Amino acid sequence: MSRRSFEQLRLPLAALLVLIAVFVLLPRGSGSEGSATPPPSVVLGELDGEVLPPTETPAPSTAATPIPTLTPLASPTPAPTAATTPVPPDEGFTAEILACRSISGSACNDQLGTLRRNAATFTALVRFTDATAGDRIGTILDGPSGTIEGFPYTLQGGGDGYYYSEFQARALPEGEYTLTATRNGEVVATTSFRKAG
Numbered sequence: 001m002s003r004r005s006f007e008q009l010r011l012p013l014a015a016l017l018v019l020i021a022v023f024v025l026l027p028r029g030s031g032s033e034g035s036a037t038p039p040p041s042v043v044l045g046e047l048d049g050e051v052l053p054p055t056e057t058p059a060p061s062t063a064a065t066p067i068p069t070l071t072p073l074a075s076p077t078p079a080p081t082a083a084t085t086p087v088p089p090d091e092g093f094t095a096e097i098l099a100c101r102s103i104s105g106s107a108c109n110d111q112l113g114t115l116r117r118n119a120a121t122f123t124a125l126v127r128f129t130d131a132t133a134g135d136r137i138g139t140i141l142d143g144p145s146g147t148i149e150g151f152p153y154t155l156q157g158g159g160d161g162y163y164y165s166e167f168q169a170r171a172l173p174e175g176e177y178t179l180t181a182t183r184n185g186e187v188v189a190t191t192s193f194r195k196a197g
Contacts, residue, residue: 092130095188097139097181100125106162115177115195119169124150126181126189129160136184139165143177143195152182169195 100123101110108125115122124139131137138152150165174197181189 093128093132093135093183093188094130095126095128095181095183097179097189097191098125098127099123099177099179099191099193103164112193115169115172115193117174117196119195121166122169124165124167124179124181126163128162128183128188131155131158131161131183133158136182137163138182138185139163140180140182141167141177142180144173144175145171 098108099112099115100108101112101119103109103123103125106125106127112122124141126137126139128137133155135155135158136152137155139150141148141150148167150167153163155161172195174195176192176194178190178192180187
């Protein structure tokens with residue numbers, strides 16, 4: 001049973017157990033107890049008078065104790081967690097993605113238009129402005145080899161910065177490739193290059 005299922009069932013089950021305990025522990029009347037005549041009691045009359053007989057009192061009611069009915073409790077609405085709450089888009093956010101032979105910090109060394117046939121690796125560089133702490137930046141490579149995702153990174157702070165992901169190039173077949181930058185799963189920038197045959 002998952003923790004979420006347990007949390008949803010916990011309160012209704014507790015309420016059911018309380019109702020069962022109340023039902024079991026409540027005293028109930030029986031037919032023989034309800035029909036018994038109360039013993040006579042002494043009623044004092046006037047001073048120096050005689051003992052008067054007891055007056056008739058109505059017999060106690062033998063109606064059964066009503067059984068409580070179980071009313072299901074409403075399931076609590078789960079509170080959103082940080083993992084499921086999307087980061088609201090920031091209107092000032094901008095990004096660009098570059099295919100680079102290598103990088104030096106946020107600088108692209110030899111931006112690729114064509115990737116050499118014998119190149120071992122290349123780097124996807126994403127430069128951005130006005131990011132928000134918690135943004136998840138990622139890269140995706142699409143082409144003849146299919147779709148390959150780079151390792152995404154969640155920003156610890158906001159503002160301007162860069163992110164990069166290195167891709168293995170030796171196994172890539174020749175053809176046209178597209179690099180895509182994402183922010184919280186949304187496409188924010190693309191670029192294209194070709195791998196020579």
